[in-house]
Structures are given as structure tokens and as C-alpha cells.
Amino acid sequence: MEKINILIVDDRPENIIALEALLFRDDVNIVTTTLPNEALRIAWEMDISIALVDVQMPEMDGFELVEILKSNPRTKDILIIFVTAISTDTKYAVKGLNTGAVDYLYKPLNPYVTSAKVDSFIQFVRGQRELKKKNQELLDHQKELIKAKEEAEQGKRIKENFLANMSHEIRTPINGIIGITQLLEKTILTTEQAEMISLLEISSNSLLGVINDILDLSKIEAGKFKINRGPTDLIKTCRDVVNLLRIRAREKDLDLIIEMDPELPELINADSLRLNQILMNLIANAIKFTTEGSVTLRVEILDRKGNNLQLKFSVIDTGIGIAKDNIDKIFETFEQADESTTIKFGGTGLGLSIVKNLSKLKGGILEVESEEFKGSTFAFTNWYETIQSDQKRVVQKNDGALTAFEGVRILVAEDNAINKFLIIKILKDWNIDVDVADNGQEALDLLKENDYQIVLMDTFMPVMNGLDAIKLIRNGYVPGKELIPIITFSAAAMETDKQVAIAAGANDVVSKPFEQRVLHEKIMHYLDATVTL
Template identity: 35%
Template sequence: MANNFSLTGITDSQSVNLQDDQKGDGGLFRLPVLDVVSYSIALICTLFFLIFAIDESMSVSWFFISEIIALCLIPVLSKQGFETIAKFLLILYVDIAIIILSSIFDGEAEIQYFLIPAMGLSILLFESGHNRIRNVSIFISVVSYFIIDFIAIDRVSLSPETIDYVRWGVIAAAFVTTWIIFNIFSESKERAEQITREFLEKEKELNRQLSLKQDELQEYIEKLESTSEQLKKSSSAKSDFLATMSHEIRTPMNAILGMTNFLKEDNPRKDQLESINIVDFSAKTLLSLIDDILDFSKIDAGKIEFEQTDFELKELVSTVSESFKTTAVNKKVELITEIGEKLPKYLTGDPAKLIQILNNLVSNALKFTDKGYVKIFVQCVAEKNKKVDVEFKVSDTGIGIEESRLDSIFESFVQADKKTKRLYGGTGLGLSISKKLVELQNGSISAKSTLDKGSEFIVLLTFGKPENKENTDAGRVETQEENIEGLKVIVAEDNLVNQKVMQSFLRKWKVDATIVSNGLEAIEALKSNEVDLILMDLEMPEMDGYEAATAIRNLEDATKKNIPIIALTAAALNEVKEKVYSVGMNDFVTKPFNPVELRRKLSEINKAI
């Protein structure tokens, strides 16, 4: 608290306050004016006593001794509760002392004029509430002056009439002037005291309110900390729930999509192929819905991160087109891809997020187009300072969107209308997710549409341009079928259906697979067999994939401890992927796994052996 200095008057109850802390015990220094005046006059009387004692005037000396004693007792009397009497006695003793001294010096020392400030002292010592006692004290001083003055004035050689005029004029002027000056000063002093008291009261009230606000603030901070802790727990629970749901839903989806892929490659009859395609389409649709919900949750929680890796744009667009080729053929819709001539071959950015954006747009276009075409057009619109602005257009000849609805289609859980939702289904999250992914990369997305004629979605993104990428990739040989025959693999997977799916593909690719049900069995199989790599599921009983990978990396056998490990994860969350790498795994494959992706990763390991 700031230091407060307050002039609270010059009475015994009013003093100069130096207050460092109003709530403290010893921060107040009081200096009563009554004490100061009493002791000061007592000191002066002591000087007179010494003078007269030296001059051997014993009667006068005894008078001053009595004055000194009386003046020293006055503060004691005030402290005992007789403050008014003490003040009155002080004025009386001052007047008596002046009268005695004037008598001794017979007016020659002009001692009588000290009665004028004595009158002023009467005004200052007594507050305005003690007017009667104040006036009595003043009257005593005036009477004392007249008594002395009639003695002293006679020595002046003036005519009788002049003496009368001078006497009364001086007396009147002196006392009136003194009365006015000291009363005005007293009133100003009292106003200042009142203002000071009001200020101190306001300060006390402000301090009280501040204390209450501090208590409220502390309580609010504690509540905020508690709420923040609850939010952290809630966020953690949400992440755990998403990871669990992702794993639990994707695990059976892995079996469904794996078996449909396997059946497609097993030369089914035409009537069987139609049924397989229906199952495959339904499973992919369900997986797409799951991915949308998970992606939306991750974006909403601010857990989306963007990579900066080099990729070949033409190949990426071709991959997107190929993934929708079957759907387009089944709907008898032409799927067209066009790449601009000035587009760089290699770019730097996040290819996975770009694929996700294009997948959402192309999927939407195919969903709402029953005849005509869906077209993917990519071109370079600007290139400067190793940055490339690329425009992606996905257009169709589908049902179109009303112009009034164009602004709302990018909102979460929103589709063009209720009829569209009933006819085509979906969560209404695809465009919302795409918009957020684009904007998080400082890009833009917009739409143009004509009802019953089709729509066009335009995405503008900025990518980096890698240096010497052509030289880096020169001599790279692309193969359609990676040779993985004879590869020895341990598959750690607790789900029996997924074991069969994985075993079916590996047997077809002539890969020697050892199937185990948990991490402990995987470690034992590794110790007793010569293997090339491990496919490790993450969620398993007894010992999960993380613990098993950590244990393998701590083995004494240098060959076995460095065995390549590919994680099989159904949880498509960034924190899961980060944990996979942190425990020493080399790569991961997301369930439901893409057979082409799995075979490619197995081939890369095989080439490195």
C-alpha cells in the first residue's frame, strides 16, 4: 500500500500522521500540538528561570518553576481525558506568564504584544465545536492585553485625545486582524481536515473493496485452474476415446476391406464380383464416414499438423484418380484428369493433406453426379521465390447447388438441403474439413454452381519448390510389381480375422509368415527364428506393440535388436504415429491397410536387406 501523509489539524486529538500501513500495528506516529506547545513554553520558562535565578530574584524564579511544572503536567492531564481543561489551562498559564513578564519589565520590552498570538493560539487549539471555550480564552487574552496596555501605554508622550485614538485604533486593528486571520486559517484547516478524513474513508473503502476483489480474483483463479484441469482431463479422455473408437472400428473394417480386395484378386465370377463390389463400396463409404468424424475432431481440437516433404504432384493426382476409377465406372461417369504444362514435377508440402482435400472434393462430385463427367484440373497460376501457387479445380455435371446455399455448404454437418441428405447420405463434414485444411495452409477454397447443371470447386494452395529434385530422383526405377517372394515376416496380431486376412495376402505374395497373438510371442518368435521384419499390431493383450518394440530394441543380439518393425495401427491420430517412432519402430501401415501400400513397404525392406 502507498504511504499516506495527512495533516489532521493542530489539536490534541488531531495530529500529523505518517502512516505506512493502515492495517499495521506500529505504523502511526502521533505528534499532539498541545504537547509541543506546552513543552516549548516550559522550555522558555526554564530559560527565564535561569536568568532570574542568576539575578537572585527568588520570588520570580519560584513563579517560573511553578509555570514549568504546570506546563509539564498539562499533557498528562490531556492524556487522562481532560483535554478541554488542559487546553484552557495552557492558554491561562500563557496569559499569566505574559502579564508577569510585562509587569517585571514595566512595558519596556513590549511583552504585552505576545497576547495577540496567544489569542490566535486560543482559536487554533479549540475546534469550531468548542466556540464557547474558545471565546472565553480569547476574552482572557484581550482583557490581559488591556490590563498591561494601560500600564505600558502611559509612558508614550502624546496628547490625551491622540492617545485615546491611537490606543483604541491599534487595539481594535490588532485584535480584529488576529481574529479574522486565525478564524480563516482555522476554517481552512478544518475543511482540509474534513477533506483528508473523507479521503481516508474513501481510501479505506477502496482498500476494502480491493481486498474483496482480490479474494474474488483468487477464487476465480482457483476455479479457472480447476476448470482448466478438468478440460485437460476431458481433452485427454476425448483423445483416448477417439483412439479407442478408431482402433475398434477400423479393426473389423480391416478384415472386411482386406477380404474384399483378396476376393477381387482371386478371379471371381461375374455374379460374385458384383456382390464383392457392393461390399467393397459400402465398407469404403463407412470408412469415409469414420475418417470424416475423426478428422473433424482432430481439427476441432487443434491437433492437425502439416508436414513439409517432397512429392510428385502428377503421381499424386493420378493416385487420387485411380482410387475413384471403379466408382466412376460403376456410375457410368467419365473421370477426367488434366495437368497444366507449366506445373513443376516436384513440390514441397503435405501430400497426405492434399490427397485428403482432393478425395473429399472428387468423392462429393461423384456422389452427386449420375451422368456426364467429373473433371480434375491442376495448373500453376504463379511461381516466385521458390514458391508455387497451384490451382486445383474439381468440376462435375451433377445436380448442382442453389446459389443461396453456396456460402453455407462449407459449414459443419451441412448439405445443400434435406432432400440431398436423404438421397445421398453422408455426414456433411467433407467440405468443412477440406475448407479448414486449406485455410490452415493459408490457402483458399471457393465454389461455383448452377442448379441441375453442375458445380465447380476451386482450391488455391502454395507449395515450396525443392532444389535439384530432378537430379536426386534421376535413375529411379518404378516397378509395378515389387518382388517380396521369400521374405520372412513375423505378424503380431491378436484379432483372428485380421490374422487370416494378413496371412491370405502374404501367402499369395509367397511371403513366409509366422503369426503370433501378442508382443511376448513376437519376442520369443524373433529369438528362435531368423526373420527379415516384424508387422506389429499396437493394441494386444499381455504385451502391446509399444512394449514389445521397446523390449526388442533393448535385446543384446545386435542383429535382432535392429530388426525392421512396421506398426499396424487402427488409430489414425498423430500422437499415435509419434509414439510409434519414439519407441523405435521404422514405419507404420494404417488399418484397414491398402494391399498396394503394404506390398510396397515390404518391398522396400526387402531391397534394403
């Protein structure tokens, strides 16, 4: 145990000897002096916790000594006990306490009272030291937490930047592959060529699906993932998912069955994209791990509360099943039931992890029942608000043909050669006159020289990126062109990247890879808006 230093200041050596005898103990270190000035030096140099100071001394009395000690930041916390033979009159006690003393001892000293008082102050000092130590530990811990938080935030920023860059670098070439595949489908092909193009499209979409799964998980972990609810055609959504996966089931000679509760509403308020994603992953997973028999999507109403329904989406298969010990493991990222499953069936192990995260974000419950070698049932349950059919939004039927434009000139800023070829080909098929820039600076130069109805701007480009070019346009870099509609192409993963583009001055954002129909609709919208203006 660390010893506590006690200073005794008295001009009479016999008084010091008497106090030393009273206070002697193993856990204290007693320092003495008969000179007040020497006492100041000792208090300055040593860590004195308690000082017993005689009041009446030559050169400097005890009151003056204590005033000097209390005025110095280094010695102000010493606990002062006055030792005096002066009258016990209240005015002297008040003067001493006002000076900074914590107590008085009166001569002749009562050994029991003296020992008890000093002992209580020793315990107080120890308590204060322990408290100070704990406070310092808390401060150190707080500093460590702040440092860890800063490191975590920096790591998060690095991860988001990496995610944005990798998203662009991967999705941009995939956009080119899928786009060119779609263009090739419209050309005259032999049966063999058509089959190869179909396989190329399936492979490209599969690759895009894996990339989107990884990006979705990263967005969920970064807290950037949002659920956007709106009117959703429940029956159509379920049938579309089943129809998309029917080819996979047919390739394995599996029956793909859909069972719908006859009382299901036509419209519910839901995030159709994420509901589609959950069902796609569950059904695709069931088909993958089922070698014979069937896969069934069953949708049923479990409960009703006013205008709300509790719906249960069950995907039932007759596949390989899951051992009880592995059920929890299958929901972990990049994990499958066991190594033999990965070897035999392949896959990333992302699908069920995404389903679990999406279910949680949507406020639903994901359950699984399985028996090894007999099959599994994955069920997603959630509450949905029903929407009356007369609230259904009017959706124009699309027969697949996109109308051509007349007298439209568009500036395209895109540095990727494949995407540039793809966009030019699509726009020219729509009878649009196109000028192309390889970067933001070239786009500004062309905008100075020519008139365009719309600018299509990639966000990531060398020399000057699209966002900087947009800001300059909006700030009047090209006089008279400040309000021209600008649509950006973005392969970024985060929702914040789209918000940044809008904040920079873009009117709209088209995500890569894009659907031709979506781009056509946006061009049509901004041309109509320009005419209205």
C-alpha cells in the first residue's frame, strides 16, 4: 500500500516528538520541521497529503503559512489541521477554517481524539486518491473510446469510398456487357447464336446478382439501406418471381408451384423491390438445393387488424434439407451448411444472409423448418397495409417498342468506350442526334459551342468528373445554359451517392446497369418539362 505523507510543523521539537509518537503507523510517512519556510519547501517538493500546523510560531504564524499553501495550485489540496494552545474561542476557529483548515486539535492533545481524527483524514485521502485514480481511468478509457470511434468512422469512410469505387469499376463494364447483349438480341441471329446470346445474358445477370448482393450487404452494414414502401401488386409480384425462376426449375425437372390465398388483396403497401428480392433468394435457394420433387411458394393470410393483414410467404422444397446443428449457420455471410454443400452446389453463401437482413429491416420474421434429406420450409411473415383497388396507380402498358424522337440533340459525357458505344447506339436508334465528350471539361466546351435539350453525364471521369462539371454549369460557367436538364449515369452503390449528384445540380440519376425503357422515360419527361417551360 502506498504510504501517505504527513507534514508536522511546530517550532518546539518536543511537540513534534509527541505528535510523531501518536501518529506512528506503517502506512504513513511523517516529515517534520520547526521552520515555516522549510515547511513551504517540503510541501512544494513532496506529495504532502495532510499537514498538522502549529498556530503560534516565530517568523510566520500558522495562519500565514496556510494562506501561502492554499494560494499555490501545487499545494492547495493539502488537508490542514491546526494544532494550538490558544483559547478555543470560536473566533480563532473561524479564522483558521476561513484560512483553509479542515479541523483543529487543542493542546494538551488527547491521544485518542488526535489518533481518530488523523485516521479519518488518512482514510479520506485514500478515498480521494482512489477516486482520482478511477476518474483518470475513466478519462483514459474515454480517450480510447473517442480514438476507437474516430478509427471506426475513418474505416467506415474508407469502406464507403472503396465500395463506391468498386461499384463503379465493376458495374460499369457489366452495364456494357448487358447492354450490348440486348442490342445483339435485336439483330438477325442464327439459332446457335441466339442460344449463345441467351446464355451470355443469363451469365451477366447472374454476375450482376452476386455483385448486387455484396453491395446490399455493405449498405446494410453501413446503415445506408432504406425501405421504400408504396402500392404493390402482391399477386403479380409473386407470379413474376415464379415465372422468372421457372426456367431454372424446368432445367432440373422440378415442379414449381404457386399457392395463393383466395382472399389476398390486389394491392398492399410494401417495398416491392425488397419483397421481390426476398422471394427471389428463397425460391432460387430452394431450387438450387432440390434435386427432385418440387418447390412451392405459398402465400397466406394469418391475421387481420383493421386495414392491416399479417401475411406469411412460405417457400417449401423437397430438397437436401439442413441438419439441426447447421440451421443458424446458413444465415451467416459467406457461409453454407457445410463444406460439402459448397463443393457440390457452389454459391457465395450471401442469399440467405441478405434475406435475414432484409426481413429484419422490413420489421418481419424469418423462420426455417428443415429435416435432413427430406426438405426445408423458409417462411417470411410481416404485417402489410391493404390499399383499395381504386387507389391503384395508372400504369401504361408497354408493348416493348420505344418511340423515336424528332429534332432532339443530346450531349453525352462518358469515358468508358463500351458504355459510350452502347449509349450512342441506343440514342441513335431513337433518332436522337448525339455529341460525345470523354470528360467533364470536354462536355463544358461542347456545351459552349452547341445547343442541346439534355445532357447525359457520367459521374466518374478523368480530367474533370461529372459532378464538378454539373456544378460549373449550374453556376453559370456556360452563360444561358444554367437550367439545361442533366441526367447522370451512376454505378455507385450508396444512396448518398445519388443524393450527392442531386445536390451538385443533377435533375435525375440513372443507375448502371440501366434499362433502356427507364432512360427513354426520363428523356421523355425532361423534354416535356422543357417544352412546358
